[in-house]
Amino acid sequence: MLEVESLTVPAGRFRLEEVNLRLTQGECHAVLGPSGSGKSTLLRAILGVLPCAAGRICLNGADLAGVPIERRGLGYVPQHLGLFPHLTVGQNVAYSARARGVPSAVFQPHLDRLIAATGIGALLDRRPGTLSGGERQRVGLVRALAGQPRLVLLDEPFTALNDSLRRELWWLVRELRSQWGLTILLVTHDLAEAYFLADRVTVLLDGRVAQQGDKAEVYSRPAVAEVARFLGVETLQPGRIIETRDGMVLVEVNGTQLRALDVPGLSNEVLVNIRAEDVLLEREPGSPAVGSARNRLRARVLSIQFGSPMVCVKLDAGFPLLALITRSACEELNLQPESVVTAIIKAPSIHLLNRKPSSAPATPLSRSANAVTTRGV
């Protein structure tokens, strides 16, 4: 469907470098990255707004070089939606058909189905300025889909909304996607949004692809420390491998020993990644191991932060360790600052990265990232 090959796009002082991206029909792919990482630049290059210095963008096998924006077959929902303020909602959503000269009899049935699916029927005579945030998003989506685009580009369209409204629209996008078989390229800095909507993700950092792959894989096994930090890995500590045996490694982190799965290509100096939700807590020290949990660490509670819906427990396990537990679990364990607990971490839940980038092959970030990821467990 969409193939982006070695794309380089200069945009002022910024430069998108050697980006590769591949979307299959019906896929939702999220491009994740902090502000200024090049997400929108990539989208604007695909749209045809920014010229490419090198590389290719192909849609259904056809090279888009030189193809004007209006003939690319793209649906676009920008961050601020770009609703036409002087037109009614009805005129906004019918703009595509009118601009292409499509007869009403041809486009109206499809448009009517979209309007019914998104519930904007009562808004058609209103101007965008009179709509609520959620209504505006729905209109923006319907307008982008009205022309039956081959690929839908979403540029952080839900950023300005509150949490509940945002989740409501995520569900709507999922329904529209399954109903119409949409192929979507979503640009966002919101991890929750990307993980709710996308099948696969690409992490962009400083204009380069830092990691790419299945969302669960990228989430649990960041390829480099920068990706781990961006993805919010709560515990990221330097360690040293002191023993390798039977597919397992023994890592020392500030005097504490942890067992983790061995990953080919690791040097001795590693970064230990532990997700807070992968840390289980027990009140009774010395209770038997549960399932495949291999690491039982005696830890002291430093502080407890009540959030919604989870509780974040900051521990001293010889090194700073964060655990995310439910509120009821917190009450059941009767956790207090200075409480002593046992932190249980399964070995497969501990992800190891080479600490020094120089230990990785001297290739662009994207290639070294992919190399470690594909060799991951």
Next chain:
Amino acid sequence: MTLRGVSIASALGVLLLYGGLILSLCWFFRGDALRESLLSERTLFSVRLSLLTATLAAGLALALGIPAAYALSRFRFRGRELTDTLLEFPIIVSPAALGAMLLIFFNNPLGEWIQQNAVQFVFGVAGIVLAQFVTVLGVAVRLLKASFDEVPVELETVARTLGATPRHAFATITLPLARRGLIAAFILAWAKALGEFGATITVAGTMAMRTETLPIAIFLRLASADIESTVAMILLLIVIGLSALYVTRRLLGRAVHA
């Protein structure tokens, strides 16, 4: 004195200055002279000529100014900065100098060829339109550019993803959204052309019943020490100009609430 007091006093000072100048006309105001002047064939000719030439000049300024201002607002091209700077050229150079430059141009081979084979500008009505057009073009483009700057480029991009060609997106999105600025640019260019004197007199001269616009009529009557007729003509110019500005405000107000 508070900031509010100082600023309101300044605003009232502006009113006092211009209001005082208008009121001072009353010293020489005579009803019968006014009636006689306004109804004379010569005055009606001046009014018709001024309205015609100002409308043509403002229309031409918009016809060239709209695409030029759009280019300055949207595109990066060689000569853009210089063009943008030269928009202030008619303000920096006095109208008389502008008129003199036009006269000099028509004494060059190209200008002479245009005069002989296309349109007779010097000492003709076309010369008045040209002088007014050259004077108001820069201001018109500046106002139009500001209007286009206010329309987000993203709206055009979205329109194009929806299948609109650049021209269709311009006609259906950019122009309607910039309409307030377009109306304002036309009326202000028109009002400025209506009162244009220096360039007009240099290019078209002061021929009664031929190139006598309202400002030139005022000049000619003042030169012949006919103060009452001068006052009548000034009042006429003020009424036409202020009416145009009033209509503009009403139109813009309606556009805002549309």
